[in-house]
Amino acid sequence: MLNNASSTRITRTLPWFARAAARSWTCAPAPAGVRDFHAALPGYAPTPLTELPALAAELAVGRVFVKDESSRLGLPAFKALGASWAAHRALAERTAHHPSTEPVTLVSATDGNHGRAVARTARLLGQRAHVFIPQGVHPDAVAAIASEEAEITRVPGSYDDAVRQAAEAAATAADAILIQDTAWPGYETIPGWIVEGYSTLCVEIDEQLAAADATAPALVAVPVGVGSLAQAVVTHYRSRPSAPAPALLAVEPEAAACVIESLTRGEPVSITTGHTTMAGLNCGTPSSIAWPYLHRGLDAAVAITDPASARAASDLAELGVSSGPCGAAALAGVRAMLTGEGAEEHRTALGLGPTSVVVLLSTEGTAANPHRTTGH
Structure with a gap:
């Protein structure tokens, strides 16, 4: 065990990081008007927040809810929230x-x-749209993008290579705007708008928990790639000092645990990633604008295996929730924390008890793409 003034990292079966001071950190809220913008879009409806008592019994908590993003604005993942708001602002x-x-x-x-x-x-x-796609993306995903009348450029390299080529193409065209969901120094405004767009998901959760006569969540678990969705979650729950502050848990693949590595070092770092079926979380560098929020606002981060994600996706399917490997990571991460080795220590660190409400963000449906999705 490695201890310092603000954090503890414990390595057992799975990597895990905890920071005791996260629930006392506060930040400014997302701007007003995002939810109203989305509500005016054709086909908008809140995605389901599904209660699963079987998971509550398994995890020994009061209630478990899954935010089911398998159908969002006609697409099988939450991404349309960020893309639509950012495009609106940029245009x-x-x-x-x-x-x-x-x-x-x-x-x-x-x-x-x-x-x-x-x-x-x-x-x-x-x-118009021009989309750069790295190698390894399943043909069905490419076909789905093409069906939206987008120009497609295949990149014989990694996701990071595709991002670089997209940025270069946008910079050299007078009539182009780069709408990218990760940030780097010099490119942060539009990724920030994408993060703002995700705030609608959190607002819906508040309303749905109230409608279900549930208390505020004690734990919210979010899958993490570059950290944009996690930034939105941290912003939402750390900008309400009058409300009970939930513990916020980031879940990553073992093959791409850049957030845990960065949290452990206390600064954003890039790592070499390996193969994972959670390909949308296979990111080696945290977003530059997400990092300060992840560093200060996350209570914990855990890395999980591909088999754990696959089991979680199968179990969610049996319970009526369509979830791909990235979306199911939230359940797999909470299971690793609350039922595996060191569970009691983890419960104490997260402030969980037998009546606690847990919210899992399932960020994609199985129809999104069985092989690859975009990093959260």
Whole structure:
């Protein structure tokens, strides 16, 4: 066990990191108006928050709810929330500075879900889309993006290679805007708008828990790739000092645990990732704008194996929730924490008891892409 003033890292069967001070950290909230924007979109409806008593019994907590993102604005993952809001903001800003009736091209790199969400948004807004796709993406995912009338460029390299090519293409075209869901120094405004778009998911959870006569969550578990969704979750729950602060748990694949490594070192680092079926979480570098929120606002992070994710996806399916390997990571991570070796220590660190409410974010359905999705 390695101890310092603010954190503890315990390595047992699975890597795990905890930070005791996270629930006392606060930040500014997401801007008002995001939920109203989404509510005005064609086909908008809150995604289900499904209570699963069998999981509550297994995990020895009061109630377990799964936020089911298997159908969001007509797509099988949560990504449309961020893509639509960011495109709306980016196009409005461009029009304010360069009034024109000519369509622009929304450019993005993707492993699947984000690129399809950008392409769908562009089509609905009467714009064009150009999506860069790295090697290893399943043909069905490529076909789904193409069905949104997007131009596709195949990149013979990694996701990071595709991001670089997309950024270069957008920078050299006068009529293009890069809509990318990870940030780096010099490119942070639009990724920030994408994070803001995800706030709608958290607002829905508040409303749905209230409708279910449930107390505020004691634990929220979120799958993490580059950390954009986790940034939105941290922002939501750490910007309400008057409400009980839940523990926030990030879940990563063992093959790509860049957030745990960064938290352990106390600074963002890049790692070499391996193969994982949770390909949408196979990210080696935290987003530059997400990192401060992850560093200060996460209570814990855990890394899980592919078999654990597969088991969680199968169990969720039996309980009526469609979840791909990335979405099921939330359940797999909570299981690793609360039923594996060191469970009592983990429960204490997270402040969980027999009446606690747990919320799991299932970020994709099985129809999203059985092989690859875009990093969260």
